Amino acid sequence: MLNQTLLRKFTAGFIPLLIFIFVDALYGTEAGLIAAMVIGFAEFIYYFIRYRQVEKFILFDIVLILLLGAVSLSLDNAIFFKLKPALIEAILAVLLGIHAFSDKTLLLKMGQRYMKNIEFAPEQQAMLKKLTHLLFWVVLIHIVLIVYAAYQLSDEAWAFISGGLFYIIFGLIFIGQMIYFRLRRKDTIVADRDISELFDIVNPDGKIIGTAPRVSVHGNPNLLHPVIHVHVFNHNGQIFLQRRSKNKDVQPGKWDTSIGGHVNSGEKIEDAVKREALEELGIKNLQFSPLYRYVMKNDYESELVFSFRATHNGPFRLNREEIDYGRFWKINEVEKNLGKGLFTPNFEQEFALLKKNLFHTKKSRRKK
DSSP: OHHHHHHHHHHHTHHHHHHHHHHHHHHOHHHHHHHHHHHHHHHHHHHHHHHSSOOHHHHHHHHHHHHHHHHHHHHTOTHHHHTHHHHHHHHHHHHHHHHHHSSOOHHHHHHTTTSTTOOOOHHHHHHHHHHHHHHHHHHHHHHHHHHHHHHHSOHHHHHIIIIIHHHHHHHHHHHHHHHHHHHHHHHHHHHHHHHHOEEEEEOTTOOEEEEEEHHHHTTOTTSEEEEEEEEEEOTTSOEEEEEEOTTOSSSTTOEEOSEEEEOBTTOOHHHHHHHHHHHHHOOSSOOEEEEEEEEEEOSSOEEEEEEEEEEOOOOOOOOTTTEEEEEEEOHHHHHHTTTTTSBOHHHHHHHHHHHHHHHHHHHHHHHO
16 A cells, blocks of 8 residues: 555656656657646646645756756757656665665554554555565666767657656556455455464373464474374274375375364364364264374474274365375274374374274274
């Protein structure tokens, strides 16, 4: 919003110049100068009536037209008038340079003259800082082109470079900005979710000792938070595994536990199991039984894992945003592929616990 306001103020000064170019080509320099002055004063009056203030940018432009026009007519040399756009942009370059390369937020202070009671967040200020860096170099290059065209190129080439090219360049910049922010929109939504989604912070016994947003929990191994894992078997004793989406931030494209997910703040463990079963595999009212609990810790995060077992033959309705593919594996097939980078480290760690638990359960049944 601020950038558009400033751009509107500066580009308004180029309208009299374009009028001068058009009239000068048809009726001569004096007629072009008169037409430019009329348009300049009309702009000045319009801004004064609409915004109830003296627009200094346009006033400066009118004075510059008068001075350069007078010099041009008295010396019978149009070069002074041709250099006018470069002089105007030099003022713009100074303002951009001060904002971009110093700690003075000059453009923000100027913008607040037109947008009262509006505060700019630190992120918006940082974005404006980056944009002014780009605009400074663009304007500087354009000034050089104007001066070169004024001395070396035809009137037509100079007219395009000093007028039309200015709007084309700035139009492309702002179209690029729009495309950039549109592409970032999805990431912004994810970031908002990370900030708003809260997890309970627990001790190794599962006692809740606090809460923290997702964005704080991930990347801080000191914040232990609860998650659930469900190992789904079919009636043939095969285990269902999901292949994580390639868009995942963590372990993309690798095979992982049948069902897994975080426990939301205040959510019961059993409710989290049912919710994740429905969200990931499309299973309603999954029947499950507890297996074990353990702490999984790495450089990225720490999880208190509540593991469960369930029996289901499928078919499943996979969540394609989370899961690329899924299938049942034989236990010996899993064993043959351990340590080959096919599975997530978390699953391989838990598979050892799962085997131990299953073996212990079968052995206990035999004794009975």
